[in-house]
Amino acid sequence: SVCCRTCDVAVVGGGIVGLATARELILRHPALSFVVLEKEKELAFHQSGHNSGVIHSGIYYKPGSLKAKLCVRGATLTYEYCEKKGVPYRQCGKLIVAVEQEEIPRLQALYERGQQNNVRDLRLIDAKQLSVKCVWSAAQGLMALDSPYTGIVDWRLMALSYAKDFQEMGGAVVTEFEAADIATVTESPAGSIEGMKYPIAIRSSKGEEVQCRYVLTCGGLYSDRLSQISGCSPEPRIVPFRGDYLVLKPEKHYLVKGNIYPVPDPRFPFLGVHFTPRMDGSVWLGPNAVLAFKREGYRIYDFNTQDFADAVSFRGLWKLVFRNIAYGLGEMYRGVFVSAQVKMLQKYIPELTANDVLRGPAGVRAQALDRDGNLVDDFVFDGGIGDLGSRVLHVRNAPSPAATSSLAIGEMIADEVESRFNL
16 A cells, blocks of 8 residues: 555656666665655556657757766667666667758768767768678668667666666555645644655545655656646646657568668757667657647547647647647648658658558657746756645656657756756
């Protein structure tokens, strides 16, 4: 029973960021008691278990930025962790391919950015070298950026390994605990000092309660709502975007042996379609990016009234939509018509046809937006003042590539927890 369980630190959210952070905290403070609270029956069930499975190398991000530093360090830590723990992975590499002349300057700038970020083993290759490189793939283009340090892994398996480490060090994991309220303990039982020692109560939607000294939330798709129930700011707002993938038929797997990505277009908010081999041997193509009508809605027809109302009532979403109306309509069209998605993919592998693919899985991205319609591109921490606010830390935004960066993010959040709570 979790009724009246007590601990020093409660981590709300059993995704890869919450688990990596809980693991890091218990490594640093083995004498303290920790619990991870997860609303689902299983850990790492949502974003951590519905992603492309890529270990990114850190090419895309602004030099000197937190995202760049965390991704580069996170990739190194990921490979080291996989080797140490025996988690299967493949360092299969990635090609970022320019298929139009206007993309070549952007590709060269991306190479310079990767160099500044200290990404390992990057090189630019021309069309002839690309055809040689693509013995393992059927990609074609004018020029490409070759990133052999990029890899793939099952991120849910990684998250579960973090959880195993955490539990073996004495941490507790409680599933089916949906945090519905975070508040100060109103009074102590007669003759007890527990309410004084553990002044924060986290109550579940079923009426269960955990009392603790400090709370860290890593809520992903619900990070804004977790912040609000403890009296913190409603912004940045989480707006869910669903990404639908196609899968390559098994007889066509020979077309893709490594990751193949487009050159990012700065006019658009998302990366674009790409080819991703998976640890199970399948190959995913996509995704598109469309507004989801449910925060955990992985199907086109999934709908939740509150989630939909929260999204469409937020003016930041409308500002984003109006700035990208043509792009958004194109994404919706390609989500409905497979042939339109395949046409985009054929720019990179002309041999591909609509008969070579099937509809595949989907993921939902927790996109943080500000009121001006800007994608929040960096980490956002939130707390408060008073008896409650001073004991709560919300991770409001852990932007992609959060999985690749998870061990490095765990270190950074643990530093923030130690600083705020004087652990």
